[in-house]
Amino acid sequence: MKLIRTLAIFMAMVLAAAAPPVTAQDYDDLLEVHAELREFMVPGFTASVVLDSGARVGEVYGDALMQEKLAGLDRFEADLAALDVANWTRAQQVDYLAVKSLLNGYRFNLEVLRPWKRDPGFYLDPLMKVAFTDLSGSEDDVAVLRARLIAVPQMLDAARANLTEVAGDFADLALHNLENSDGVNHYHPYRAVPPPGIIGWYDDLLERSLTQRPDLAPDVRAARDALTAFRDWLRADRAAMTAAAGVGAARYDWYIRHVRMIPLDAATMITLAEREHERMTAALALLRHRNRNEPELSLSATAEEQRAKIAETDQIVRDFLVREDIITIPDYVGALGSNTPFIERPGGPNFWEQIQFRDPIPDHLHAVIPGHRFDAAVSARDDRPIRSQYSDGGRAEGWATYLEEALSITGATAHSPRADEYMQIFGIFRAARVPADARMQQNVWDVREAVDYMKAKTPWLDEDVARVDAEIYLRRPPGYGVAYTIGKLQMDALLADRAVQLGEEFSLREFHDRFLANGRLPIALTRYEMTGEADEVAAFWNTPPIPQP
Incomplete structure (x- = not known):
């Protein structure tokens, strides 16, 4: 890593010395490429586009049109390659890499995923x-x-x-x-x-x-x-119908690096996740010992009881975030609702409900405030042409998963000792997703094997939640299942980098505010912009061809 970092910094210095000053027109060229690319790639590959295309599905997703779209990407790749970005600001270079990842993703969809041909x-x-x-x-x-x-x-x-x-x-x-x-x-x-x-x-x-x-x-x-x-x-x-559902090992690694822009391969991510699973399983045992004299929390029995728990939790969280200087809550952020409705099931609560109906705080931090819904409210105010249109799953889930343990450590759960156990159970499940995601996409495991693995590794995990998760991570573009744990680890690393860089000047609130203000970009890009460390993004500038199956 030190060698890569040194070379990257050296090359950046050489290029900066040789290149002319960047002009507004140079960056405007990138904005134009981005706008034209988005327009060219309509239709996309989302449920709303399929629904809106209606009876025209055969035409919209026909082989001829899709081949035309694939061939058309060559021009955009050439346009991007022609931009001399060496002397751009870090923020502009990050925007360039974001557009590059979008373009790589479109090519992967057209060449490899092809859901209109492979997935009913x-x-x-x-x-x-x-x-x-x-x-x-x-x-x-x-x-x-x-x-x-x-x-x-x-x-x-x-x-x-x-x-x-x-x-x-x-x-x-x-x-x-x-x-x-x-x-x-x-x-x-x-x-x-x-x-x-x-x-x-x-x-x-x-x-x-x-x-x-x-x-x-x-x-x-x-x-x-x-x-x-x-x-x-x-x-x-x-x-x-015997085709493989996963993309294969080499293509998976290509996608993780050049679309999700995570500077790791599958083997490394699996190892990291397995260590996280062991760490959190051990932490759960320690917390169970710490709380051995605490009463177990009971499940909500009615919708009214659950609503009251959520309202109380929301107030506790907001007060904590302000009192402890964790993050700025803008005036425009009002009520954000909740993420888990009260449902009475014949077989009893599912995995999420086993936790949420006892104490809503784990998912409230992750999915409501300062997690997904808060994140969305802040992002909705972003009017930058590229960043307002970009939403990376690793960034969204990494941020939300990071919040669970980070805010537990800083005191958000001080009022509810059992909540710390539930945070670990959430993290255990998220860590178990990483091997499931990678091995399904590598065609090592089928859905059944992935479900069995996650259930064996996760307390309270039921068949339905495990199957739905496996389906999501197999059918979405690769790497969504790794986003939670790997994104959380990237957040931890970024926090460590900034704390060391700034020393006594480090502010947790300013760190969180700056991170959200950067947009929903891959965390490695935000790290480069926030710290200037170029070692991770060094692998993203040049995109090799997608490996053959």
Whole structure:
């Protein structure tokens, strides 16, 4: 690392001495490339785009158009390569690397992931949103729903034509989700007994339409019938759907480095995560000993009790953040809600609820304030052309996971000793995700093996939460499952760097404020901008070709 850092600093000095001063026009060229790239890559690869494309799925995601998009990336890569960034400010260089990672990600989607050809869930995911529609809305809302319902049969027909390289794990997950509740149900309308999967939700929509909007019933029935036909097609052809779901070991490492811009490979991340798992498991045992005379916390029995716990927790957290000078809470940040609704399940609380219904503070710090929802409120005020459009999962989850242990250490849980145990259980689960993510993407494990591993490694972890997590980390672009623990470790390292650099001048509040102000960029880029240390970003300037399978 010292050699890399020395070389990187030396090269930067040489280039800076030889290069002319940077002009505003140079950076404007980058902004232009970024804007044109985003426009060129519509459609993208998200559920909302699939839903909006409706019956045009076959055209929008056809082989000819996707090959045209892939070929078009060559021009953007040449445009980026032509920019002489050596004498730019660190902030401008970071923006350049952010655009480079976006471009690399688009190429990987088009060359490797190709969800429109490999993953039936690519087409099914947005259809849940349609089935959740409240039928008491305005006539304009009903008109939008009708148009989407009408598009479903045509969209699924086009999907069947596109899906020529379906991975076995993706097919199995789609079949499961068509007929089974995922058992987690966050952000779903509440049902004491959730409908059985996507088809079940369309049955629910049909039942509601028959009483509230009978004029919609034929369109709902046609959409539901199209879904059952899609399920039957998957069942009939499943034996031939044998492609691997993961991207393979070499491609995984390429993606981690050149898209997620994490300066590590899979083997290193697994080792780090295994050590974190051991450390936190040991810490849990020590905390259980410390708290051996403390009463166990009971689960909330009613929604009212849980709401009261959340309200009390929110006030405790906000008071702590201000009193202990942890982070600035801008005046525009008001109520931020909560992340875990109260759900009564026939089989009892799931993993998240086992903790949250006892004490909400672990997830409140992670997902509400100063974690995800607070982070989103601050980021929404960012009007910089590149950073306002960039949101890295490793940055988002690394920040939120870092907060759990960091704020526990600084005193946020002093009022609730058991909460420290729950923080460790959260961290244990997040560490177990890293091998699961990497080995599924390397095609070493299938979903079942990843689920079994995480369950064996995590207290209270249930089948449904483990399966949903495995599905997320296999079906999303690679590396989301490692984002929590590895991002947290990157945050720890950045904190250490700044504390050493600034010495007695170090302020935790200023560190947190500056970090959030940098935007949702990969943490390695923020480290370079905040510290000037160039060793990690040295690996990002040149992008080799994506490895062949």
